[in-house]
Structures are given as C-alpha cells and as structure tokens.
Amino acid sequence: MNKAEILVIGSGPAGLKASLSAADQGAGVTLVERDPFLGGQLVKQTHMFFGSKEQYASERGFKIAEKLTAAAEEHPGVRVLKGAAALGYYDDNVVTLELKGRVLPVSYDAMIMATGAQENTLMFPNCDLPGIYGAGAVQTLMNVYGVLPGKRVAMLGAGNIGVIVSYQLLQAGVEVPAIIEAAPEIGAYHVHASKVRRMGVPIYTSQTVVSAHGSDALEKIIMVELDDSWQPVPDTERELDVDVLCIAVGLTPLTEILFQAGCEIAYIPELGGHVPRRSAVMETSVANIYIAGDVSGIEEASAAMVEGTIAGLTAAFNLGYGRDSYEQKIAAANLELDALRKGPTGEKIRTGLQNLKKTGEVRQ
Amino acid sequence: MLEKTGVPTPAQVEAVKPSPERLTEGPVVIVECFQEIPCDPCYTACKRGGFLPFADINDLPRMDFAKCNGCGICIGACPGLAVFVVDETYAEDKALLMIPWEFLPVPEEGNMVKGLNREGDVLADVEVKKVRSAGSHNQTSILTLIVPKKYAHDIRSIRVD
Ligand SMILES: Cc1cc2nc3c(=O)[nH]c(=O)nc-3n(C[C@H](O)[C@H](O)[C@H](O)COP(=O)(O)OP(=O)(O)OC[C@H]3O[C@@H](n4cnc5c(N)ncnc54)[C@H](O)[C@@H]3O)c2cc1C
C-alpha cells in the first residue's frame, strides 16, 4: 500500500502552508488535490488581498497561489498528487484516493485535512433554471477558463465573495445591475463595497429574490423588500431582467471525511455549520488527524495560511521533527492569528471559536 | 449609510480630508478607509512616514499629512482601492486627482473620460494627464486626472466610453 508520513488533503492556502511547514521541519509530506492544479480558492482571486506582509497582503490571490505552488512542487520533502480526490476514511489510518479512474489506498502516520468549503445555495421557485449559478462557479468559469457566464448578472449576497465577484464581473465587461442582500447591512468590507458602488452598481440591503422566471433559461428575477424580521413587505415586488443570477450566500465546511473518521463535530453557526472540535494547535479529537483553513471554520485565506502552518508544525512535531524550533514557531503563528482576528470584523470568528470551546476541551 | 449602500457619508469624507492649509501646499494623500479591517499595506508602502505606525493590524489608517509628498505609491498597495492623491495647486479652477484603475481599457494620456462620484454618477468630463503602472507585480494602474477643482473631493472613479 502507498504510505505517506503526513498526508495533506486539499491544496488551498491552508493545505499548501501545512505541507510546506511540515516539510521544512523534515517530515515527508504527500499533498493530494482533486483539481488538476494546486491553490484552491486562490487561483480564482484576481483582486489584491488584505492582511499583512506575512500573509502576502496587496498581492493578488492567484499570484499567492503561484508562489506557494512553486514552493511546494520544488520542495524535496513534498510529493504532490494532482487530480486525486480523497474518497473515504478506513480504519488503521487509511484514506482512499481516486486517481486517474483508479482507487488508491494510502496509509498515513498523520493526516491534515484542508478541504475548504462548499457553497450554500438557496431555494425559491425556479431556482434550478439555467443561468442561476453559485459565485464559485461564476468565478471558475471566468477566471480559470476565461468563459463569460452571461451579459447581465444580478448578485445575491453582499458579503466579501458577492461583492468581489461583482467587481470581477465588471472587470470582465459584464453588466451588474444589482447586488441584493437580505441582511440590513453589507457584510463585505466596506472598501470593497465602495469600489463597486463607485462603478455605478447599486447595493440593495434588506431585499431578496423570491422567484426566477424564463422559458429555457433565466430571463428575469423578482425582488422584494424585507422588514425588520426578514419578512417580505407587501407590494414591494419588482422585476429585474437578467440572464444570470449569481448566488453568494455563504459557505459550509467540507467535513465528510472527518465525520467518517469519527472526529467529534459541533454545530457552530458562526463558523459555517458543522466543524470539528480541535485543540489549540489544530488537532482533532482523533489523534494524528489535524485540520486547517475553511474546513475548520469559514474565515479568510490569511487565517487559513496561519492555521496550515500551525497544523503542519504540530503534525511534524508529534512525529518527532523540529523539536527545537516548535514552541517558538507556534508562538509566532499564534500572534499572527490573534492579530488577524482581533478587530471588529473578527468578532464572528472569535464568538464561534469561543462557543466551540464551550463544547469541551480537546487535548491540551 | 456606508454599511447599507457602500457610499460614505459627507461627514466621514470630511473627517479624513487634510486641512485646507495642507491642501494649498501641494499634492497630498486622502485615505477613505472607514472600517477597522485586518489590513495594513498602505502603511508599509509609504517610506516617508505619511501613515502613522499601526499598533494593531486592524487600526484605521491615521495620517501625518506634513510628511506626505503626494507621490502616490500607497495608492497601488491598497487592496480596498481607498487611497487617492489630490493636488489643489495645479491651476486656478482645476485640480489633479490620482486614482487607482483596474479595468480595461486603460485610458491613454490626453484621453477625455467621464469623472464619476462615489455613487457612479457622472460629474464632469475629465482629461487623463498621466498613466502609470503601480509595478509589474501589481497590475493596478494609477491615473492622474485633471478635474474641476470643485469636484476634487467628489470624483473618485472614471468611465471610459
Ligand atoms: C470571491 C472570494 C474572494 C476572497 N477574497 C479573499 C481575500 O481577499 N482575502 C482572504 O484572505 N481570503 C479571501 N477569500 C477566502 C479564501 O479564498 C478562503 O478562505 C481560503 O481559500 C480557504 O483556504 P483553504 O485552504 O481552507 O480552502 P480552499 O482554498 O477552498 O482549498 C481547498 C482545496 O481542497 C480541495 N479538496 C476538497 N475536497 C477534496 C478531496 N476530497 N480530495 C482532494 N482535494 C479536495 C479543493 O479542490 C481545494 O483545492 C476569498 C474567497 C472567495 C470565494
């Protein structure tokens, strides 16, 4: 059977940093990614990132992906398997991969799960009409394959993803007649909202989409205003002609394999739903299974990278690597994470992590 | 308002404006960043001390306008595209305005374009005086526009027709 000392599943910012930090300590890493390329969400991000220098602030997401991908592919301690989807967990530390149409079992000493998240969707009449996409699909079409999703796109959701994808649609020459948000306030960083607003895109808060219409594909949507208790206000329906509706209403962590492996899971809405319980250094309730990035709670690439570093360092440490530098490197990473989460925009994450902690301690 | 529409209030805009005296002394930065977010590249980009040191990455940018010479380097570093430079000394009734630009086409020097306010409405036809790249790694362009002085604090984007 194939043997991996440290098996990292998923090559977004969390998985890449986990692989690099573990391999730098001397551990042997196998990094598996179901896509034919590495980088996760980063490859689709054409905008400059926030954060600080340590997290590559003001570089564009796909550039960060290029840097980390090159570092992982050149690292002698990292074996990369692309186009390899992890399918399931089996007893005695075995995960099966699907690679080139074949099933490949891999056994590991430690596993770092960095599978990221999947998009939430929304139910309303005709929500399955062609032309209704998740924001991730629109971004993949546009920024990975160079295909325009349509001519006139309404965005549902004014969080960072909805607003940034709207900006990218404008950059691709697509008209965006509305960003629609059910909450009374914009969830995105306000600077992002201001930059689409000054290009003439209206943002409608306290409104939502109640139905979609079209014969073969989307032709129009019906919007409605919402009151303080999120109920439709009578007689406020209005039509908007669009050929695409892009849905950006949040993400849910991809935890299936962790469920299978018996990791204790808690339901924490602030973190995006069901998330694994973890120690302060990202180990789950099952020894030698670690988590990092959006799978541990929906946050940002900046935090995902730091969590990846922590998980990678700890997995390596527990296998006997990098004993001298461990404490110091973890302390530095924790400082970075605390700084990222400290401000008002980190409040949701802080609350979520506190609530998760209240479900009990995992190890140290 | 900002949190509902994406448009800052006049009071917010006023609060981050350099003093009238500083504005008469030449080009100076204006940073329209009103929400504490984990972000600080504007501060690390300026080598002149135009930004006061961030104690915490979530701090709002705070300025030392006396140290700023309006070079515009910080414009291309800001992922929020929230940094501008205004030079009110350019001419009697015209000011220079530097903005970040991330769309195609990139206008050429001498082109006339539409100057848009913070809501995307057209305020005036404006001339593009200068186009420069914020660096090969970056791909943001920095445009210098000649704008009516009365709109120097209102025009914040353009449309190339
Ligand atoms: C539009 C948009 C804009 C964003 N802007 C910013 C920003 O400005 N700043 C910022 O910090 N963050 C930003 N983010 C958030 C950031 O992209 C994510 O938080 C980050 O990518 C999470 O990293 P991750 O490694 O946990 O997951 P991901 O990047 O999602 O990577 C997970 C990887 O795991 C792979 N995978 C999943 N399941 C399997 C399996 N079973 N087998 C093998 N591989 C698998 C996936 O294919 C994927 O490559 C943005 C996100 C979006 C969508």
Ligand code: SF4
């Ligand atoms: S314009 Fe130049 S001097 Fe002024 S704050 Fe920006 S980088 Fe510093």
Ligand code: SF4
């Ligand atoms: S770089 Fe831009 S968005 Fe970030 S803190 Fe500075 S002004 Fe605000």
